Amino acid sequence: MKRQVPLVLCFVFGIVMILTQFSPHSFSQGVYKEVISWALIIGPFALVLATVTLIQTHTARIRRRTEHWQYSLVVFAGLIIMVLIGIPFGPQNTIFEWLYNNVQLPMDATTFSLLAFFIVSAAYRAFRARTFEASLLLITALIVMMGNVPVGDLIWNTVLFWTPWEDGTSWWRQWILDNPNLSARRGIILGVSLGVISQSIRIILGIERSYLGGGD
């Protein structure tokens, strides 16, 4: 019951999802669509797990008065407010939308925008022509980056005006992306895809069981 049934379930659902993709018959397609909707229904229940552990973690912090335990109260406050307003009145109600637009959205956008700072500091630190490979990384990054803004072509046309090409920066940018970049990406994708398929096969056949965790 504890190990065999999950393995069988995993096998059955895996095989059904594979076979229905090879069968255009309306029955197979019906099964395919139904099972997809099942997965969408089951998925959100896992949030129960999440919420329970989140509450456990933070109550433990508050109880033990670990360092910065006060902030765990902030977590609870945010969670409770969103749930209390969202669940009874739905996500389209004005207060929920206000909270989303003025609390969640700005923090999301701001955290995302931290990347602008980090991308510059990472470039500054890592783009050193230490080796041949590092130089390739550095040069292509600079060309593509400059090819993306008008000032790149402006520089090319002022400094390299004697070359037969006009707007060379953006041309080279596109060429690099279409050719060497494309083949490198293909190489990675081919390798990774083989890994994905091989693991999926192992899972369906019950060879890979790490997801069941330890124990019996």
Next chain:
Amino acid sequence: MDFWSLIGIWVAAFLTLSIYSVLYRDNPFYRFAEHLFVGVSVGYGIVLSIYQGFIPLAWKPFAAAITGESMSGFIKLIPICIGLLFFARLSPRHTWLIRYPIAILIGFGSGIAIPKVLRANIFEQTHGTIAPFAEIAAGTLSGWDIFEAVLIVVGVICTLTYFFFAVEHRGPVKWLSKVGIAFLMIGFGSAFGNTVMGRVALLIQRVDFLLNDWIGAILTIF
């Protein structure tokens, strides 16, 4: 501008600055924003998964079945019951029951992936690598196009060689994989450079918010 929009801008501006303060170092403002963010986002996730997942996909068809509109809704009882097994986590003795839904989700994900990945990533990428050579045979490509097609084949083969694990990288394999690394580095460099624009745009948008919507609004008062 109405009162709540004004308050909204101030709250958003405060939280924006609190998050940016981490660039200097960890501080109470960042800690507050960070924890609030975690709490709010979990709450938002719960509400959304109920209203956009559970209600339309499970509850509505099921309710329609109960009222006798459409019997097919009863089939949704199966995924609902499977989903409920996640609550087994709350009882230490029955924790193992949550393996059932996990196994189903994993089997489902693996099954759906195999044909899709094989077709979209392996068949199509291989096809895309070979296809230009048909045009070479037909004589419709210029010398430069031929060079590009050959370059891509060389790039793909060398990059793939780098990912051979069961052979020692010696002799010709070593050289091929060295060329592969060069291609990888060009690929990484260009991907890095190509991302800069989008990321900087995000920052510009935030600064625009702070300068125009927030400070701009303060200045209009005077």
Next chain:
Amino acid sequence: MVKTIQWMTICLVLCLSVGTVFSQGLAPPSNVTAVDTPNDDGSSITITWDAAAEGSGISGYQILRRIADGELEAVGDLLPAETAMYVDKAIEKGTAYVYIVRAVSETEATVDSEQTAPVEGKGEWFHTGKTPLFIAMLLFSAAIVWNIYSARSGKELFVRRIPGLEAVDEAIGRATEMGRSILYSTGLGGVSGVATIASMTILGQVARRTADYETALRVPCRDPIVLNVVREMVKTAYLEEGRPDAYNEDDIFFLTESQFAYAAGVEGMMLREKPAAIFLQGTFYAESLILAETGNSVGAIQIAGTDSEHQLPFFIAACDYTLIGEELYAASAYLSREPMLLGSLRGQDWGKLLIFAAIVLGVVLELSGVSWITTLLQRVS
């Protein structure tokens, strides 16, 4: 709808009356066939005929159909003269239809083809266009399973050196020396992701070592199911090393599902706890650089690994060691030495050889004008 039918009837009557007068010299469409469209769910019928030669005076075709003994009805609009095929998607499943292709001349004269044999739409159980895909899947599965079993039977399998893995022990050792914690993120992927499973396997190996050294191992999770599995795995690792007492469940915890809230949370952890070693292994999205740069700023040794090809450049730029794409999967096999993983790694190498062969052979064949490999790999909808 009613208007269209009225209009069509008027046209039909006109065409018929005019047609009978002027139809001399207009050849009827030849070789008209109607078949159930292959590889669909039975909701269409395909009609084909020989397109008119140039200068035949035909300006278009109109498809007509009727049910066993019903009236003739027009299907779709007037088709241009160069068409030779039409797919009728507006059929009832299980009803037999008879088709006629009517040629229309520039002068609106018409002439009808002979009617086809009755045909009905049927759904197929197997998509014949996907046969190559199906065979490839079976072959690859066989290769994987075969290699796993040969590895299990005790055959020694070689795995090439993976740069960065030697650093795992160094990183753990340094954290122990400095008395600081180790931070391990399994990324944003769900539990069925290959990268996540590979990451959890590596985490199991890291946990064995931290159990020995009694170094704190902190794992913030983004997926509740991953959290559950990770806890089990780490617990097992500590048990097997004989140090169940050193295992602390609170060190492995759920943060949030939201991408950037997760990033903000981990960033805060890094700044406050200043871990000596950071492992970022698994599926990552845009937040990759937030984590890697912050980790770098607190001076930790960072070992990253991901199969998300878009994020690799940022890990390469900001981390000390990066496992690139498939190297991540190989690393889990390399560290755990598990026959199952080693075997499938070899199976994947076979797959790569096959792709190699397909590319080389495909290029050679294409150059000599033969294109069956490209046809085989063509997309089927």
Next chain:
Amino acid sequence: MANIDRRIVFILVALAVIIPMLLSINLPVSVSEPTQKFYDYVEDLPAGSTIMIAFDYGPSSLAELNPMAKALLKQCFDRDIRVIGITLVVDAPTLASALIQEVAAEKGAVEGEDYVFLGFRPGAVQVILGMGTDIASVYDTDYNGTAIGEIPMMQNITNYDQIDLLVDFTSSDTVESWIVYANDEYNQKIAAGVTGVIIAQMFPYLQTGQLVGLLSGILGAAEYENLIGAPAKGMQWINVESFVHLLIVVLVVIGNISYFIHRTREE
């Protein structure tokens, strides 16, 4: 120099954004061919034509795509081209609806006559295919819940046949779906506006003519604002963008020079 505090780099980045934004320095923006084609196509449409705009982007791509969407909406309302807004992305409706209303208010466009926003329906491919036969079969009401049959501008519009151009603003692969299902199947003319990261994948479609025009990130927005003669955020932001890119180049060059000086000294 080799290991300056990263906070100095952060300050430089912040300054490179704030200063050009406050001073509104204007570097010249030339117009690239894909943008020009996009503009010409819309400009050649007679007044009273209809454009469908798919706002297929969520909050995280707002910064890159809102300026170009705004510019296009302005052009449409100025030229009496009617706009139908939809989205295939679940977290887009609130933002898209707000955006359309903002521009409509500015240009005096009337909801239901000059524009309509239909909102989100799940199942991207089914939505695209469904609208090929009958828009009302997918969208029985608009975003506000008004029945399609009661909206004046929808009276003569049943499917793609009455839509002169479809524009997809996107940060993901929805353009591919539009091309495969709306262009290949129904011959719908398509133009796209995309984020900087995916721009490179779009060029093949432009070459085959499956896309009649293409706008890329805020550069595309700037070019478009230039064409319609209404400089706004796009023009301002692309200038700021240029300064940050230049800053990176300068920093990398300085970093390398100091690295080489350091290395020769050590030798």
